[in-house]
Amino acid sequence: MFETLSDRLNDTFGKLGRKGRLTEADVDAAMRDVRRALLEADVNFKVVKLFVAAVKERALGQDVLGSLTPAQTAIAIVNEELIRILGEEQVPLNTPSRPPQIIMMVGLQGSGKTTHTGKLALHLRKQGRNPLMVAADVYRPAAVNQLQALGRQIDMPVYQEGTDQSPVKIAENAIRFAQERGHNPIIIDTAGRLQIDERLMQELVDIRNAVSPSEILLVADAMTGQEAVGVAEAFNDTLDVTGLILTKMDGDARGGAALSIRTVTGVPIKFIGTGEKLDAMEPFYPDRLSGRILGMGDVLSLVERAQEQTTEEDAERLQDRMMKGQFDLEDFLDQLQKIKQMGPLSQLMDMIPGVGKQLRDAKAEVSDDDYKRVEAIIHSMTPWERRHPERINNPRRRRIARGAGRERQEVNQMLSQFKEMQKMMGQFGQMAKKGKMPKNLPFDLG
């Protein structure tokens, strides 16, 4: 839906022509693109201003290195600057000077506090800890039940006193309970609230003063727009937040909110939520987020999706068959189906960096209907035909076309394309045997 920064920069520099050094005019033109990309990624406009000024200063007079294009040079500078701001190192949870470790989860409604209370508890237990979750959201209907249900799912104790007790009392009693039973850390799930709701913000202060947590985590939705800054500032000013969990990163939001929050509050991003399952929480890696904010594609997510669909043995067996030139239509069909399960083709292409504009614009031609067409043709073949595509003669082709409801030409075309593909795979196989094929094909930025 939004053009990527690399496409834009390529366009811009294409107009300017190739030069050995970034001139002021180059940089100004590039910065317009950067600004737009950041705004489309929901980075707060004030933060964009600061960021662009900083990048511009670095970029001026910068040599265009070696084989890089000016666009790539500009992107590299932007990328480095983003990573620098997002924090180069992973910041772990604070360890209190004396136990227990008390963690408070705060944030707006619907940001994912309760789910991430469960995820964090699971994460900590995997490190050999014995956590207790505390249900201090007495306002949202069934919030207590939700935490209890999560507790049952992962077999984790939940402290709760229903919804008639004050959250401050619940938190205090929970600490006592945890100390009696030897639970540590203690994770307190609080109700979602608007940062302008003074009464409820005061309640958070009261909880904090009552239990002195070593960690107050702000849970923020990766899809948040410009207000992310206002929200984070208000929570931070009131509570001194110690870390951020950026949730719903498994979607396609660019997550510019993280950059805004980090810049404005200085609060480190500690975790990202990457799915609805309770193990879907990861430590935060700045480089992955920077690529995403810039819309440079997300190879890692693509790899992850691919991994979800296939086992290592499957992959090895397939590679083996490809190398030996034994890849037949059965394998092809199997691959098609796996790709289909990964999502719509257009979406997958968006994740590949360097898939240039033309290819993306042409996606109308590579639609998901093509899968269906090819699938229908293969489905109309007998198993023998699928294993011996080279032996499909004309009468067979006619029958297949009729069965698939397609023209004979389409069957011919598909078969000759497949033959080409087999040939290419065979060549790769030969090259690999001679050790000519590089192990990791580098991905091109531009």
Next chain:
Amino acid sequence: MILRRMFKRQSEPDAQMEQGLAKTRRGVFREITRLFDRSELDDELFEDLEMLLIQADVGWDVSQQLVAELQERIRQDSITNPSDAREVLRLEMIKLLELATRNRTVKILQRGVPFVILVAGVNGTGKTTSIAKLAHYHQNFGRTVLLAAGDTFRAAAIDQLKIWGERTNVPVIAHEQGADPGAVVFDAVTAARQRSVDVLIIDTAGRLQTKHNLMSELQKLRRIIEKQIPNAPQEVVLVIDATTGQNGLVQANEFTKVIDVTDIMISKLDGTAKGGIAFSVAKEIGTPIAYIGTGERATDMAEFNPETYVDSLFFGEGEGF
């Protein structure tokens, strides 16, 4: 067959929308009004305006277009007075939002056939609360309502809907957590027909539009409803959080593509978010925006009205209008 017009205006929808939006309005957005308090229309004004629009999540493209259009009109009509320019902008913004209301179809409640509303959206936008609001809304018209707990995935989502059911005095059809949502929907539609319920509102689990299989599941739910009642669901509501940035546009696009959304509800407008995403949605997608959510109570909902929306969120009431 007796046909009843479904969406006649509530007694004072604007007053309610106004009230809900009061908090939002208090923010920086009087600044747009203030922007035009200066004596002349200079470049700085247009730059500031663009920034204010972007700050409201209106988005880069639409902000640019609004400013360009304003400049064009100022040139054409030789406008020199800033307050006239302000009025031009205000009308442009209203016109833009009207793109999202003109496609709204008049829905008809047919006696003896349940009016089915399917509610969907990404996680955490406030679907369940919005359902309570929709239930209350229809009850106000004297209609009988039934709820279906189609979110069988999120822990305690069923309990949450049941609590709302009790509060609004509406029965809820529910299975166990982890059950097939398709089965819940099937049972709910059957029950709605047997009990001659006027309105059936179906909750669904939150899902990100990138989750291919979950989006297919929504399509399946749709088909299950259609099979039992032709032309149903008569209303498919997408709930978008007003705090959402540019991803809201992607949400509107994908959900509309997959399940043919008929009405968008913009929730959580009681916060400080300006809900500027409504402008890009109106411009780029055109899916009708029908409702706004303005708080946590079942009564905190109003029909979407472009003029009130623009005035409350961007211009502030009673300041020169």
